[in-house]
Amino acid sequence: MQITFLGHAGFVVETAGAIVVMDPWLSERGAFDSAWMQLPRNHHLAPLVREKLETPGKERFLYISHEHKDHFDPEFLATVQRRDFTVLVPRFQRSELQDVFAKYGCKRVIACEDGREVPIKGGYIKLFVSEQGTNRDSAVMVRGDNQCFLNLNDCKLHDRMVRIVSEEGPIDVFSAQFSGAIWHPTCYEYAPETYASISLKKRDSKFEAVARAMEVVQPRAYIAAAGPACFLDPAQFHLNFEKVNIFPNATQLFAYLKQRMPEASTRYLEPMPGDVLDVKSLEYASMVEERVTPENFKEYLEKYAAMQAHVFRARQRNLLRAEVDEIHERLRVELQRKLDLLDLHERVGMPLYVELTELPDRLLRVDFKGRRVDVVPEIREAVRYTMKTSAADIVRVLDRKLNWEDFLLSFRLRLSRNPDVYEPVLHGFLGVEIEDIREFCEGIRATEAQRERTVVEAGGKKFSVQRFCPHQGADMSEAWVEEGRYLVCPRHRWQFDLQDGGRCTMNNSSLCAEQVPERQEKEKAATPVAGELQPRV
Template sequence: MSTESALGPAVSVGPEHEPTCLPAPGAIRHLGHAGFVVAHAGLSLLIDPWFHPAFLGAWFPFPDNRELLPDVLAGDHDLLYLSHLHEDHFDERVLERLDRGITVVLPRYRSRSLVKRMSALGFHDQVVLGHRESFTPAPDLTLTMFLDTSHKEDSGLLVDLAGYRFLDLNDCNTPLSELPGDIDLLSAQFSGAMWYPNAYAYPQETQRKKTAEVRSDLFDTLVRKVRLTGARAYLPSAGPPVFLDPELARFNDRDETIFPLWDAFADDFAAACPRVRVIETAPGDDLAAPTGPVALLRTEAYLSAYRDRREGEWRAWAMRESEPVSPAELDAYLARLQSWNKRFLGDWRKDVRLTSDGSSWSVRLGRIAGDIVFEEEPVDPAYTIEVPQRVLRAIVDGAVGWEEALLSMRLGLARDPDVFDLTLMSLLRYGEHPAQTMQMVRERESAANGESIERCGVRMQRFCPHAGEDLAHADIAAGVLECPRHHWKWRLDTGECVSGGTVPLRVEPVPVERAGPDVSDG
């Protein structure tokens, strides 16, 4: 069996890259989750401050960091960087209390949704950067933006402090081939931030197997990022959250979900990246003198006290009054969503069952189905979505999107066959921002006619048809290619997707007399 890997050697930094010392005291302060305050060159940069519950009152920062909020609000910040619109990075209750004169550094997304939201909040001094574009607010301080260059709207920031390079990737997946190198400190996600598989209705053993696979994939992706950036130190960040609502308490099981603590990965990481220093912090830690993990914070007693302190906040969602969504309202909402995404949907169709507090509808989506059909009994639905009426009302009224609702873990899902439908989930997640689904259309067209690479005697599309990862960094074993981002797999002889979804990969054999060196051979 032939095996090829584009991952590189197991040691993440060479002998010429001895671990460097951390920045000067006070230079970088961790606020918890993906939040930081960076002080340098007489300026203060505030990054992704998150303190209040997110996603329908479901997610809370872990550990509790609320005691830092007064200092953050009172701080004389010159710059504010917000990576994306997810509520565990975009805490509107904090932003509303910040000085509107602050200079806001934002990623340039196709939808302009982040720029518009900040403008609506009164932040008009904006520096909007595209992928790999830089801004130098002071001679010894340079900020460089890195985007997920696919249809997803995520970003990371490289902060250069007079040569000390801090890369804050949070939960952004910049293509591996686009990552910067020579990084002193990498801050990146290790825990999951997705509803799959724990929100799906799987038998217990199946759920455990799928959860283990996702956790393994998360770890693999992290190791690749560490090695490719040459990071000398790594800070586990951007998760996991904690679920204080007792109805969601099962997602606090660190062994059975994709929301583990760093302990679960620490030994394997030390083996995979033996020369990379791991910096574990508590909220408020100065990175020059981190306190490290605090065992007390991981106990049930700590969680119970945290739940009591925030009871008013996690109960607030359940106390909201809302009128049930009528079939006519749902019909109009879904018709509007489809009308905004006609080119994206093409001739796709899907039968979906929606259940909500005792009501059940069969919804036929897709252009060739004509009008949306509501039936008393579902007709062999491929997807079933269980959504509480209170959540459905918020979605139909535009208060939240499906993305936020799914991340809340307040929805239940099932699919038969158990195959991911990229079009359906993209319609729900991105349909309110057609700029994103139009980018997916362009990605499809690029897959058919775009840039190619040659590997193992096969010419294939360079970028993954699922989420745009550069397949020059994909592993190939026994004729099967595995994307390094979400670990979808394709047969190289046919392009058939054999794991992950149903989207094929464009492949064609390279004649022996024309075959050149494998792209991974440099």
């Protein structure tokens, strides 16, 4: 087995029987309205990937993990001429990927449910599918030539890793996201010290999730992929050089892993786009000469930004006042349509204010309980959520050139909330498409309907808690305990205080924790209960 790194989360995996191209993100215009650019540059690999997909011989597969445009690159895929290969996509309730590839003209499209195996000569390809709320993602495993590669990319399967490894056997090479890919706290208005504190906590939490996955998988090698993009828009260029943010590099990750797991035998690899790894020997069959290092990082990005400057010049657009007024009204209608479909609107106890920078005295006030969107001259409440963006940026959503989540990931907005508490329904209202609003609400209800409980131990005491996280249903039997009292969700690292009834430290959700009386503990010890689960500590 050979693995060619394509940059970001992209790979070409070649076995004796098949070629699997994974998440090739190669467009010179980057992703999320060009806010994210590949780091390091990988645009030169487009001809190589086209050759792998177009050349007859071995059976060829294109795997797309999910809809985010740093994984699903329609612009590059449109340049592939010969399409006699098989496309593998996860089977989500939202059928966007299936619909796109049904029109693509390829040999066949296989929409894989969770755990689906696709046989290849001498092995198989297997997809692991995860869908909770607004999160839709998948991971992929390729087994062939008596070797195995598990690519988790962005997929949050950490609560399932024990089961996957026990069922699938040894894994030679493992890759999983280690950098942030969300708009919090990047787009939020925080004091610098607060921003740094939140970022550091999120970064270390992500590193810890990788470390715990590595302890389970115990691969021969870990490839640092799905790492940070870079931000070359002049308005965002400073993000690349913040002392602390949620976009760490592989050097920082490796330092954490070596300190956290000093006895681990896993090799840590940071390939450049174009490097080819021989899985049997764990040696590179070829090495790219130009490499990005901490020493040349600033110079590299400055040159890269100069090369891409034309992309951002093309984005610039001066709007007439009449155009801004029209966009303002279209946005009001869009928000009202979303609100009309939001069955859980009464759960949101604060209004949302949306401001177009061109119209600072005409705010859109979303009243969730009243289920209406009004135009007001100013913010009326201290308790509120706010979003500020330009008409030129939001119109791309209204014109359906971007979806709402892509817009949020473009970082071309500013957000604030008071109190500074995560509100899942409001968060979903912003990020979910109109056609998915009802399904989003049904997903929350389905998660809340799970009432199975498990027993966990912390600080020398045992607690009965809800087995599934109220956020997006992660299995808390795979959670871990920190500081003797906080049960940490393995998927999104939410902390639940067992000494405070299982209340989440981030918001008002709860695991409804109850301390198990000592007498009951003894009775349970004497009478085993089938299926009782214990968390990993």
